[in-house]
Amino acid sequence: MDRFSVGRMPGPSLVQSAPACRPLTERSGEGLLDTGRKSLHRFVFGVSTVVFLAYFMREIVSPVAGIGVIILLLTAGCSESTDYAQPIAYNHATHIQEVGMECIDCHIQAETHQKASIPNIALCIECHEEALTESMEEEKLVTYIQEDQTIPWVQVHRVPDHAYFSHRRHVAMGKISCEQCHGQVTEMTLPFTKPAFQINMNFCIQCHKNNQVSTECADCHR
Numbered sequence: 001m002d003r004f005s006v007g008r009m010p011g012p013s014l015v016q017s018a019p020a021c022r023p024l025t026e027r028s029g030e031g032l033l034d035t036g037r038k039s040l041h042r043f044v045f046g047v048s049t050v051v052f053l054a055y056f057m058r059e060i061v062s063p064v065a066g067i068g069v070i071i072l073l074l075t076a077g078c079s080e081s082t083d084y085a086q087p088i089a090y091n092h093a094t095h096i097q098e099v100g101m102e103c104i105d106c107h108i109q110a111e112t113h114q115k116a117s118i119p120n121i122a123l124c125i126e127c128h129e130e131a132l133t134e135s136m137e138e139e140k141l142v143t144y145i146q147e148d149q150t151i152p153w154v155q156v157h158r159v160p161d162h163a164y165f166s167h168r169r170h171v172a173m174g175k176i177s178c179e180q181c182h183g184q185v186t187e188m189t190l191p192f193t194k195p196a197f198q199i200n201m202n203f204c205i206q207c208h209k210n211n212q213v214s215t216e217c218a219d220c221h222r
């Protein structure tokens with residue numbers, strides 16, 4: 001029942017709750033920006049298909065099958081959204097906009113190391129040792145904390161071993177904002193299931209050219 005839990009929170013967060021039937025592919029980065037409109041289209045299309053098929057079955061095939069088709073289509077439409085690719089439906093928007101945290105409060109190595117680092121219970125425990133909300137997602141977090149278990153986040157951005165990428169170089173020395181490479185994270189109400197921008201060689205080279213930074217093969221392939 002994950003998909004309803006965010007909506008159980010009191011207050012303004014209700015508005016940001018996850019729509020019940022939304023495919024996984026839209027649950028991150030850029031996809032979030034216009035899901036409202038897209039899901040309306042999908043909803044209207046879905047409803048007309050159900051009505052048409054049900055009518056067709058009822059009139060032409062058989063009344064019992066008509067009801068069956070309605071039930072089948074309704075459940076099929078929702079089933080794809082029941083599991084998140086991440087263990088907890090973490091919400092960047094609440095922590096940044098409502099709690100007032102900054103990226104490096106959680107991704108504490110972004111200015112100093114190659115890896116930005118993904119926070120885990122050692123950091124979350126500062127505020128979530130006990131539940132602050134009615135959210136089922138937070139309840140999962142509190143359980144991880146109380147059982148001293150690591151949250152098994154799935155890392156979605158990754159360059160292969162033959163390429164070298166350093167956050168410190170880009171964030172601290174290059175003064176490049178997180179958003180330029182990771183999209184509008186501040187607006188994200190659901191966790192990352194895919195990168196906002198596809199990270200391939202062209203993504204790196206384009207920006208290096210625009211900024212007169214080296215595009216020598218050996219600088220990245222070391």
Ligand code: HEC
Nearest residue numbers: 090091094098099119120123124126127132133135137138
């Ligand atoms: C500085 C305090 C603070 C830290 C650290 C913190 N949170 Fe929160 N978190 C909050 C507050 C406050 C709320 C309630 C926000 C609201 O109701 O508007 C919240 C709400 C939540 C919720 C439930 C509501 C929602 O927005 O989805 C989850 C899940 C959550 N946090 C996960 C995490 C995780 C995972 C970490 C560690 C990586 C973490 N939090 C670290 C303060 C914090």
Ligand code: HEC
Nearest residue numbers: 103107110115116117118157158159165170176177178181
């Ligand atoms: C110039 C582009 C760029 C910028 C700027 C950037 N990132 Fe990244 N980020 C990447 C790439 C590429 C990866 C994959 C790196 C890898 O495989 O080690 C990544 C991976 C990550 C990861 C997961 C792996 C890890 O390093 O722990 C996190 C978290 C992350 N970035 C957060 C941030 C934050 C927060 C900022 C801003 C402070 C930021 N990034 C700025 C390109 C960027």
Ligand code: HEC
Nearest residue numbers: 090095101102103106154155156157178182185186191192
């Ligand atoms: C309260 C802690 C917290 C804050 C503040 C925070 N993040 Fe995160 N971030 C997380 C957690 C937890 C995850 C893992 C779940 C997910 O993928 O959404 C994550 C995941 C990410 C990832 C995906 C890493 C990967 O490759 O899997 C990126 C990129 C990222 N955050 C960027 C940012 C940026 C940019 C900001 C500031 C605008 C920010 N984060 C602020 C906790 C935080």
Ligand code: HEC
Nearest residue numbers: 164165169173174176180203204207208211213214219220
């Ligand atoms: C949004 C722009 C941007 C993107 C995207 C970007 N870079 Fe960079 N990169 C820079 C800038 C600016 C610098 C110079 C930083 C400095 O002042 O040292 C830099 C420096 C570097 C350096 C050091 C170069 C040297 O002269 O030794 C390496 C290596 C590097 N980037 C690798 C990567 C890789 C790998 C990717 C893709 C995964 C990538 N960069 C994506 C802007 C970018």
Ligand code: HEC
Nearest residue numbers: 159160163199200201204205208214215216217219220221
């Ligand atoms: C700014 C960093 C950067 C520079 C400069 C760069 N590469 Fe890459 N290259 C990458 C990254 C990052 C990947 C991994 C892309 C992915 O995962 O899709 C990659 C992938 C590759 C691959 C694997 C196939 C592919 O396209 O994914 C080859 C081959 C390659 N690079 C050759 C070169 C050669 C030859 C040069 C010099 C002319 C060069 N690269 C310069 C960052 C760079």
